[in-house]
Amino acid sequence: MRPISDDMRTSMRGAAAVFAERGFDGTTMEALREVTGVPTSTLYYYFEGKEQVLTFLLEDWLDRTAAAAAEAIATERTAKERLGDLVAAQLTAMANDPATCQVLLAELGRIDRLPHIAEAVQSAFHRPVAKLLADGAADRHLRSVDVDVATSVLYGAVIISGLHHIIDARDEVPAFDATEVAASVMDLVLHGLESEE
Amino acid sequence: MRPISDDMRTSMRGAAAVFAERGFDGTTMEALREVTGVPTSTLYYYFEGKEQVLTFLLEDWLDRTAAAAAEAIATERTAKERLGDLVAAQLTAMANDPATCQVLLAELGRIDRLPHIAEAVQSAFHRPVAKLLADGAADRHLRSVDVDVATSVLYGAVIISGLHHIIDARDEVPAFDATEVAASVMDLVLHGLESEE
Amino acid sequence: MRPISDDMRTSMRGAAAVFAERGFDGTTMEALREVTGVPTSTLYYYFEGKEQVLTFLLEDWLDRTAAAAAEAIATERTAKERLGDLVAAQLTAMANDPATCQVLLAELGRIDRLPHIAEAVQSAFHRPVAKLLADGAADRHLRSVDVDVATSVLYGAVIISGLHHIIDARDEVPAFDATEVAASVMDLVLHGLESEE
Amino acid sequence: MRPISDDMRTSMRGAAAVFAERGFDGTTMEALREVTGVPTSTLYYYFEGKEQVLTFLLEDWLDRTAAAAAEAIATERTAKERLGDLVAAQLTAMANDPATCQVLLAELGRIDRLPHIAEAVQSAFHRPVAKLLADGAADRHLRSVDVDVATSVLYGAVIISGLHHIIDARDEVPAFDATEVAASVMDLVLHGLESEE
C-alpha cells in the first residue's frame, strides 16, 4: 500500500458508506470509483486490492477510536468514572462514523483473516476495558469480575446498542446522542438489573 | 420455496458451516453442493436462490431457538430466575449450532432485506427479554429500566459472549458450556460492575 | 410422437401464441405447461421434445392451409380467378390463426432443419401457385413468367402483407379482412405497378 | 455501448454468420468469441449484452443499405426506373451480406422490441419505396396504388426472393446476381401477371 496522500484520504470518504450498504463482496471496485471519483486503476495504484481498501478504512477509524479511548481513560478520575468516559468515547466514535462502524460489525466474520483489524479492535475496545476493570478492582470502586466475560459483555452492549441506534438513524450524522446512550448503558452495566430492595 | 422433505432437511445440515466460513457471497452454490451432496440444480428445485437457502437455515434455527426461549420463560419461577433460564436457553442454542449462529451475526447487515429473519430474531431474542423485564418490574425482583436499552444490552452481551466462545472453539459442538457462560453473563448483568461496598 | 387425442389437440391451442410471443428458444416447456395446463412430463409423453411441439403446431396449421388451398384451386374458374381465390384462402388461414402464422415466419430460419415443415410450406404456398401459373399460361389469361421468381414474389407478397396486418391487429382474430387484403394484393400482382397509358 | 473502434468493427465481421446459422438464442457468446477472436469479456466491455451485439450488426448493415437506397433513388431518372434501381440496390446489399440479411429475416419477430432496427428497416426499405410510388404517380409512369399495400408487397417480394437465393447459395458471396434478380422481380412487379392480350 502506497502512502495515502491527504487528497486521497479525502477522496476515500464515502467509500465506507458503500461497504456498509452493499457488504464487502457486494461492493464493486466500479462502485468505489463512482463514489470516490477515483478511477479503479488508480485505486489499484494505491491499494493492493479491494480488501486493502476496506482494511484502510477500518484501520483509519479504529486507530482514531483507539486514540480517543486512550485519551478518555488517561485521566485522574476513578476507574468507574473512566469506564463511563470510555464507553462514551467509543459510542461517540460510532455515532460520528456510522458507516464504518456498520462495516466493522458486518465484517466481524472476516476479521479472522484480517489480523491487523482484529488487533485494532482489541486496542480500541477490549484492552482499555480490561485495564479499567483491573484499576477498578484495585481502587475498590468496581467489583472484581472475570475480565474475559466482562469485556465481551461490555463490547456487546456498546456495539449492539450503538448499531441499534445507527440503523434507526440511517444516514444521519451523528447517528445518535452518544452521551445519552452511554449513560443508559452504563447505568445498566454498573448497577445491573436486579432490584436493590 | 417447495416444502422441504425431512431427507432434504437432513442434507442441508452442514450448509450453515459453509456460510459461516466463507460468508454469504463467498459461498458458491457449488460449495453447497459439495457439502450437502445435493446437486445445485436440485437446490434450485427446492429453493429460489442462494439467499433463500440462507434464509431457510437461519429461520429454521431461529424458530427452534424461539421455541426454546418460549419454553424457558413459561415456568412459575420469578422473572429474574426466568431471565437466567432464557439466557441459558439462548446460549445453549448457540453452543449447539455455532455455525448458524455465526452466520446470523455475520449477516446482521443483510437482515434489513430479510424481514422474516428480522422478525424471527425479535421472537427469539428481544421479545422474551422485554416480557421478562416487564414481569420483573411487576414482581419487584428486577429494577424498572428502559426496555429498549436493556434488550439491546442483553442481546449484545449474549450474542457477543457466545460468539467469543464459538470462535475459540472453532468446530467443536457444543462450542461451549452454555450454563457456565450464562451464569457468568447473568452475574454481571444482574449485579452490575459496581462494587457494592 | 404418440397419436394426439382430440383433448390433447384442444389443450395445445394457445401454445402457438407462446411461441409467437417469445420465439422458439424463449419458450420454455414450463411456459407451455402454464398455458396448456398439461404437465411438462406429460408433454414429453406425447411429444419427443420442444421442437416436436412446434412442428406439430405448424404442421397442423399448414396441413389445414394446404387443404384450403387445394380446395380453392379445384374449381372450374380460370387460372387467374383461381389465383385470386388461392391468395384469399391463404390470407384467410393467416387471419384466422395469426399466432401460428407469426411463428412460421419467425422460424423461417429454422425451417432448413425441419424438412417436414419445408415440404408443408411448399404444399400450402408454392406448389398451388406454380400449378396456377402453368394453367394460366395454358389458358392465356396469365403471362408466361419464370415460375421460381413468381412464386417467391407471390409468397413474399402474401406472407409479408398478412404479417403486416397481423402485427397491427395484435391478438384480434381474425386479424384482418382476408378478402379485402387479397383483392389489394391481387390487383397489384396481376396488373403491376406500371401505368397503362 | 462504447464507441466501436475500426479494429473492433473488423473483428465483428463474421459474427453475423453465427447469428444466421444458429439463431439469436442459439448463438452463445462463446461462439462469438470463437469467430471474432475477441474474448467474451471484451465483447461485454464494448457491448451491453448479446442483444446489443446483434443490434450493432443489423444497424450497421441497415445503415449502409439505407445509404445505398438513398443514393439509388437520388437520380434524374423516372420514378419507374428509379424503383428498379432501388430494388437492385437493396438486392445488392442482400447479396453482399447474406448472413446479416438472413439474421434480419429470422429476427423479424424480435424487431418489435428493437425500435432502432424497426426504424432502420423503414429507412432502408419502406420509405424509399413509398417516395418513388408517390413520384411515379406524379410523373404518370406508375399507377396510383395504395401505398401500404404496395410497400408490403414490394418488401415481401424483394426480401423473400433475395432470401430464396441466399439459401440456395449458402455461404457464397455475393450470394446471387442482384441485377438479374432485380430485373425478374421488377418485370413481375411492374407488369403484373395478367396477360396483356
Add this chain to the structure above:
DNA sequence: CATGAATGAGCATTCATTCAT
C-alpha cells in the same frame, strides 16, 4: 397412462485485476 421429482449440461454475465502508455 400420466406425472412429480430430480438433475446434467450449459451460458450470459460480472468483476477484480493487469499493464502499456
Add this chain to the structure above:
DNA sequence: CATGAATGAATGCTCATTCAT
C-alpha cells in the same frame, strides 16, 4: 504518477429432459 483499455476466471441460475411410480 495516473489511468483507459482489456481480459481471465468464476458463478448463479435456467431448462430440457428423464424416470420411478
